[in-house]
Amino acid sequence: QVQLVESGGGVVQPGRSLRLSCAASGFAFSSHGMHWVRQAPGKGLEWVAVIWSDGKKQKYADPVKGRFTISRDNSKNTLYLQMNSLRAEDTAVYYCARESNYGGKSYFDYWGQGTLVTVSS
Amino acid sequence: EIVLTQSPATLSLSPGERATLSCRASQSVSRYLAWYQQKPGQAPRLLIYDASNRATGIPARFSGSGSGTDFTLTISSLEPEDFAVYYCQQRSNWPDTFGQGTKLEIK
Numbered sequence: 001q002v003q004l005v006e007s008g009g010g011v012v013q014p015g016r017s018l019r020l021s022c023a024a025s026g027f028a029f030s031s032h033g034m035h036w037v038r039q040a041p042g043k044g045l046e047w048v049a050v051i052w053s054d055g056k057k058q059k060y061a062d063p064v065k066g067r068f069t070i071s072r073d074n075s076k077n078t079l080y081l082q083m084n085s086l087r088a089e090d091t092a093v094y095y096c097a098r099e100s101n102y103g104g105k106s107y108f109d110y111w112g113q114g115t116l117v118t119v120s121s
Numbered sequence: 122e123i124v125l126t127q128s129p130a131t132l133s134l135s136p137g138e139r140a141t142l143s144c145r146a147s148q149s150v151s152r153y154l155a156w157y158q159q160k161p162g163q164a165p166r167l168l169i170y171d172a173s174n175r176a177t178g179i180p181a182r183f184s185g186s187g188s189g190t191d192f193t194l195t196i197s198s199l200e201p202e203d204f205a206v207y208y209c210q211q212r213s214n215w216p217d218t219f220g221q222g223t224k225l226e227i228k
Contacts, residue, residue, distance in 0.1 A: 035217075045157075045165065045208055047217040061216050095164055102170050105153045105212045109176065111164035 002026040002110045004096050009115030012086055022079040022096030022112055030054070030074040033099045035108060036081050038092035048094070049081065063089070086119045093117075123147050123211050127220035133228040140196040142223045144209035149189045153213040156185055156194045159222075160205045168207075169194065201227075 008020040022034070036048040049060045049070040058070050069082040079096050093114040099106040124147040134140055144154065152172040157165035167176040169185035172192055182197040196203055204227050209220040 044221045045159075045210075045219040047219065050217075059215060102174070104171065107155045107167055107170040107176075107212065108157075108165070108210075109167050111166075113164055 004112035006112045006115040011118045017084045020081040024077045029077040035097045040092045125220035142194040144192040146190045150211040150213035155210045
């Protein structure tokens with residue numbers, strides 16, 4: 001069955017860096033675009049970044065552009081999010097999500113359980 | 122960026138009742154809208170895609186409708202497990218955006 005397992009979260013000081021990982025199994029990882037979506041405590045969902053299935057193209061939300069980098073290793077079935085210059089407002093649960101094509105647009109059909117990132121001094 | 126506004130913020134109903142949740146977009150998203158359900162401590166789950174298509178394994182009591190800027194998620198007869206937060210998402214324009222959520226709570 002499809003599984004997405006995030007890791008790498010924790011408590012980090014403002015201005016420092018953290019790298020999240022998302023280990024995928026149960027499907028052809030290299031055939032799917034992958035996303036990071038975050039959720040601040042008690043708040044709604046915020047899309048963060050996407051990477052194309054072949055890893056050649058990425059897009060970012062404005063609040064993280066220039067600070068976060070999404071990447072993937074299709075040989076290891078793993079998605080990454082390198083987060084630099086972290087701010088208090090980056091505190092959130094970070095989910096990885098798989099997108100699948102539904103005949104036109106793609107939607108997020110599987111999500112991991114999330115990893116909590118807390119930015120605090 | 123397209124803004125999605127969900128209403129109401131909280132909906133209090135009893136099991137067996139019908140629930141109607143609304144999502145309004147700041148500009149047309151055609152039919153490229155999805156609905157997700159999220160329970161406490163869990164990841165979101167895809168319910169509806171392309172405004173009206175149920176995702177795999179989603180019960181028939183969930184239905185979606187609408188196009189352009191106005192969308193509705195209807196749960197025909199609430200089961201105890203349906204009480205959760207529901208989010209709409211548009212995939213028409215970059216960046217992807219989500220509504221702020223509607224909390225469906227037991228009355």
